[in-house]
Structures are given as C-alpha cells and as structure tokens.
Amino acid sequence: MSLLQFFKSSKSGGSASVAKERLQILVAHERLNRSGHDFLPAMKQDILRVVEKYFQVADNTISVRLDTDGDCSTLEVNVQLPENS
Amino acid sequence: MARIIVVTSGKGGVGKTTTSASFATGLAMKGHRTVVIDFDVGLRNLDLIMGCERRVVYDLVNVINGEAALHQALIKDKHTENLSVLPASQTRDKEALTLEGIEAVFDELAKDFEYIICDSPAGIEHGALMALYFADEAIITTNPEVSSVRDSDRILGILQSKSRRAEKKLDPVKEHLLLTRYNPTRVEMGDMLNVEDVQEILAIPLLAVVPESKDVLKASNHGIPVIHQQTTDAGQAYNDMVARFLGAELPHRFIEPPKKGFFQKVFRSRA
Numbered sequence: 592m593s594l595l596q597f598f599k600s601s602k603s604g605g606s607a608s609v610a611k612e613r614l615q616i617l618v619a620h621e622r623l624n625r626s627g628h629d630f631l632p633a634m635k636q637d638i639l640r641v642v643e644k645y646f647q648v649a650d651n652t653i654s655v656r657l658d659t660d661g662d663c664s665t666l667e668v669n670v671q672l673p674e675n676s
Numbered sequence: 677m678a679r680i681i682v683v684t685s686g687k688g689g690v691g692k693t694t695t696s697a698s699f700a701t702g703l704a705m706k707g708h709r710t711v712v713i714d715f716d717v718g719l720r721n722l723d724l725i726m727g728c729e730r731r732v733v734y735d736l737v738n739v740i741n742g743e744a745a746l747h748q749a750l751i752k753d754k755h756t757e758n759l760s761v762l763p764a765s766q767t768r769d770k771e772a773l774t775l776e777g778i779e780a781v782f783d784e785l786a787k788d789f790e791y792i793i794c795d796s797p798a799g800i801e802h803g804a805l806m807a808l809y810f811a812d813e814a815i816i817t818t819n820p821e822v823s824s825v826r827d828s829d830r831i832l833g834i835l836q837s838k839s840r841r842a843e844k845k846l847d848p849v850k851e852h853l854l855l856t857r858y859n860p861t862r863v864e865m866g867d868m869l870n871v872e873d874v875q876e877i878l879a880i881p882l883l884a885v886v887p888e889s890k891d892v893l894k895a896s897n898h899g900i901p902v903i904h905q906q907t908t909d910a911g912q913a914y915n916d917m918v919a920r921f922l923g924a925e926l927p928h929r930f931i932e933p934p935k936k937g938f939f940q941k942v943f944r945s946r947a
Contacts, residue, residue, distance in 0.1 A: 605866020611873045625833050
C-alpha cells in the first residue's frame with residue numbers, strides 16, 4: 592500500500608480542496624447574514640403588527656428574507672393569510 | 677496599561693487551554709508579568725494543564741462575589757516567575773460572571789500585570805462572551821478542519837460586534853490566527869486544509885502554526901505547559917508564537933512535512 596502511495600501523485604483531488612470550496616461558500620453566506628442585517632427580526636415584527644390590523648395572522652405565517660447578490664439586494668416578504676379572510 | 681488577550685475559537689477541543697497555558701508561560705519567561713484566567717466556569721481545566729490543581733483555594737467567581745480577595749485566589753506558578761493563574765469556579769451557575777465583576781477584577785489585575793490572558797470556554801454563550809468582551813487582542817485558535825474554521829469565523833463576527841471595543845466604537849480587537857494540530861504530511865497528501873487556505877477564508881494575519889504533536893498530551897499529563905519542552909516541535913512553535921507576538925520577525929516553521937529518506941517512504945509503516 593505504501594509502495595503504491597509513493598508512486599501515486601495524490602496532491603491534487605484530495606478532500607482538502609472540497610473542504611475549502613464548501614467553507615468559502617458557507618462563510619460568505621454567513622457573513623452576509625450578520626453584516627448589518629440585525630434589524631430583520633424587528634422589521635418582521637413591525638410588518639406583522641400592520642398586517643394584524645386587517646387580518647388575523649399568526650407569528651409563524653410571516654417570513655422575511657433579505658438576499659444580496661453583488662450590488663443588488665432583494666427583500667422578500669411572505670405572509671400567509673388565513674383561509675376565511 | 678495591561679493588555680487583555682482572549683484565547684478563543686468557538687469550537688471546543690481545538691487547543692485553547694493548551695495555548696493559553698503555553699502563551700502565558702512564554703510571555704512570563706520573557707520577563708513580562710502575566711496572569712492567565714480560566715473563564716470556563718463549571719468546567720475548570722486550566723489548573724490541570726498548568727499543574728496547579730491541588731493549590732486551588734479560591735476562584736474567579738469567589739473574587740467577583742467578594743468572598744475572597746484577588747491575591748488569595750491568584751496562584752503563583754511554580755515553574756515560571758512573573759506568572760500567576762486565576763482558576764475558574766466549579767459552580768454550575770454560569771451567570772455567576774458579570775461584566776461589572778470582571779471589569780473590577782481586571783482593573784485590579786492591571787495594577788500588577790502587563791498581560792491578562794483569558795482562556796475562553798467553547799461556544800458562543802455567556803462564558804465565551806464574558807471572556808472576549810474586554811479583549812484588546814484575540815488569538816483565534818483554529819484547527820485545519822471545516823467545523824473549526826466555520827466556528828472561528830463566527831467568533832470573529834462576535835468580536836467585531838459584541839466586544840467592548842466594538843460597542844464603544846474604539847479601535848477594533850486585534851485578531852491573530854493560530855493554527856493548531858497542523859499535520860503537514862496530510863496537507864501534502866491533499867487531505868487537510870493548508871495554512872494558506874485557512875488564512876484566505878478567515879482573512880486574518882497568521883501568528884503561528886502549531887503542529888499536531890504527541891508531546892502536547894504528554895505535557896498535559898504532567899501538568900507542565902508544552903512550551904517548557906523546548907526540544908519538541910510544539911514547544912518550539914509556541915516559543916515562536918510568543919516571540920512573534922512580542923514583535924520578532926521569524927519565518928513560519930512546521931509547515932513542511934519532515935523530510936524522509938527513500939526507504940522510509942517506501943517501507944513506511946501504516947500511519
């Protein structure tokens with residue numbers, strides 16, 4: 592086995608390159624989530640309060656997402672309204 | 677002004693306590709009055725690594741609660757002059773640490789010590805936040821492994837937002853990368869993240885690389901920080917770390933695998 596390994600160039604294609612790639616994507620994503628977007632939960636509560644004036648909605652029926660791709664940010668707000676409204 | 681340095685990582689088991697012990701010892705060996713504080717309330721372990729577990733009478737929480745004076749809780753290191761240890765409490769009440777309490781202890785320590793080293797507990801909970809809050813500098817202890825790198829990045833985010841320096845909008849906490857348990861042979865085989873990879877991802881300056889070493893376990897078995905073993909790779913790596921921290925410019929070592937002869941390569945026993 593060690594004789595084989597000696598003649599086999601194993602430098603490329605090791606698992607480390609996979610690890611690096613996965614980490615780069617993950618870390619970039621996590622940094623985005625924490626960079627100054629701490630207001631999202633508060634904003635979600637504010638939106639919910641406005642919607643609540645007109646509909647009976649539960650806390651978990653609203654989702655707020657902020658995505659940034661390059662210099663373009665999109666805010667996605669999803670409110671699930673009750674069926675009898 | 678005393679410098680407050682936190683040894684932190686997010687992830688557990690990466691070598692924070694080992695590093696705290698050797699880093700503090702190294703600073704003291706260079707003549708700097710140093711105190712190393714265990715912040716891992718409930719899971720005290722620095723005393724074991726420093727070999728002073730039988731001399732613990734009072735601890736950090738006792739001092740904060742006013743049950744003991746600071747000088748009663750400080751343990752003078754037996755091997756190294758200029759070095760004291762402040763052990764953690766074994767209480768299960770994690771909230772025993774308060775910012776006001778810690779600040780008062782630091783103010784008093786600053787009169788007698790040049791360096792205050794804080795050995796952080798793992799995680800990002802109360803204890804870890806308490807350990808890093810007052811830091812001027814941070815040693816980000818990281819293993820070349822995905823979960824450790826990710827957690828280090830989390831902790832960097834916390835340093836940049838939740839520390840005193842961040843909250844008071846002062847100069848940011850100075851960050852240092854310490855790569856521990858590095859195995860150059862596995863790196864060469866492509867199975868372990870290399871120094872450049874980790875540095876590129878975390879984007880902070882590299883302080884030192886400490887190779888994976890059997891001597892670290894041996895040293896903790898004896899309760900003598902591994903930096904005392906200057907014939908070992910790990911001991912020398914920590915020595916380099918301390919020298920570089922104090923401003924020396926040294927080339928990084930222990931990044932290349934040890935050179936082997938042809939026969940060793942061919943007839944290598946299963947590693």
